[in-house]
Amino acid sequence: MKYTRDWHIQREPTIGEKAHAKQLWVYALVTQNAFSVDNCYHMQYTFVTSRLFSTGRVFCTSTPQSEPHQYVLTSQDNGIRTICLNDPKKRNALSLSMLEALQTSLNDDDKDLRVIIITAKGPVFSAGHDLKELTSKDGRDYHMRVFNTCSNDLSVPVIAQVSGLATAAGCQLVATCDIAVVSEKSQFATPGVSVGLFCSTPAVAVGRAVPRKVAMEMLFTGHPISSQEALQHGLTMKIARRICETSKSVVHLGKATFYAQLNLERREAYKLTSKVMVDNLSLMDGQEGIKAFIEKRKPVWSHDTNKAH
Numbered sequence: 001m002k003y004t005r006d007w008h009i010q011r012e013p014t015i016g017e018k019a020h021a022k023q024l025w026v027y028a029l030v031t032q033n034a035f036s037v038d039n040c041y042h043m044q045y046t047f048v049t050s051r052l053f054s055t056g057r058v059f060c061t062s063t064p065q066s067e068p069h070q071y072v073l074t075s076q077d078n079g080i081r082t083i084c085l086n087d088p089k090k091r092n093a094l095s096l097s098m099l100e101a102l103q104t105s106l107n108d109d110d111k112d113l114r115v116i117i118i119t120a121k122g123p124v125f126s127a128g129h130d131l132k133e134l135t136s137k138d139g140r141d142y143h144m145r146v147f148n149t150c151s152n153d154l155s156v157p158v159i160a161q162v163s164g165l166a167t168a169a170g171c172q173l174v175a176t177c178d179i180a181v182v183s184e185k186s187q188f189a190t191p192g193v194s195v196g197l198f199c200s201t202p203a204v205a206v207g208r209a210v211p212r213k214v215a216m217e218m219l220f221t222g223h224p225i226s227s228q229e230a231l232q233h234g235l236t237m238k239i240a241r242r243i244c245e246t247s248k249s250v251v252h253l254g255k256a257t258f259y260a261q262l263n264l265e266r267r268e269a270y271k272l273t274s275k276v277m278v279d280n281l282s283l284m285d286g287q288e289g290i291k292a293f294i295e296k297r298k299p300v301w302s303h304d305t306n307k308a309h
Helices: 015-031 038-043 096-105 136-148 169-176 191-195 200-209 212-221 235-244 248-261 266-282 284-295
Strands: 003-007 059-064 072-077 080-085 115-120 124-126 158-162 165-167 179-182 187-189
Touching (some): 096 136, 124 169, 165 169, 169 200, 191 212, 248 284
Parallel strands (some): 080 115, 115 158
Antiparallel strands (some): 072 080
C-alpha cells in the first residue's frame, strides 16, 4: 500500500527507527516516489528526519492513500474472456463507473476472442442501477448517460454465470446475454415498480428472453422468480469451450441472423435466413466444414469472412 507524508512533532524515535527512516527518505528523495511502510503503519510509530535536514527536527507519520477501485476483474485464456463484477459490498450495483468498466471489458475487437463469460463476486450477481445516482440532484443528462450505457451489441456469444440474485438492470444484463447458466440459488426480479421506477429498459431484454406473460408478472409485481434447474458450475466452461471449437465467422453470422429474424413475420424470416444460408455457404469456413465432414476429419477454421465463391 502507498502512503503520503504527514508532518508534525512526535516523540523521539528509537535508534532502529532512525536508521529505518534514513533509508526510506534517501529512497524517497532519489526516486521522488511515495514509499511503502506497511510495518510502520501497523506499529503506529513515526520517523525522525532531523539528521537528514539541517533546518530543524521534523517528524512524519504514514497515512493510507486509497487505490482506485477495480469494478471488474478481467482475464482471457484460449479465446474465453471472463469478466467478474467486483463490487460485492454494494451488491455489484451497476453504477455509471461499473457500467463504463464493464463496457470497456466487453470490447470484442480482439481477433482471438471467441466467448465472453460474465460472473460476479459475492452472493448477489447484481442489484441493478445504483439508486443513489438516480436522484434529482444528478439531473436528466446524467440519468440519460446511465441508461444509454446499458446497451451493447457484441459479435461473440456472451454467457452469464449466475449464482445468486439478479435484479432490475442486473436482470437485464443476464437477459441480454445469449446464454444464462444458473444455480439453485439464482433468482431474477425487476422490482423497479416497488420504488416508483418501472423497469422499462430491463423490460426490453427480459421481454425477449422469457414468455411475455412471465415478463409482465415480473414487471408488474416486482416479485422474483427462481431458476427451475440447478446446473453445475463447470457447465459454463463446457459451453464456452464447445463454442471455441466452431468457426468464429460462422457463429458471428448465425448470431446476428438469429436476432434479426425474431422481429420478422414468418415468411419474411424464412426469406432472410434462406439468403443467409447461401451467404454462409460462400464463406471459406462454410466450405471447409462441409469438406471436413465428407473427408471425415476435424475442420481447420480460418475464422475470417473470406469467400470461397
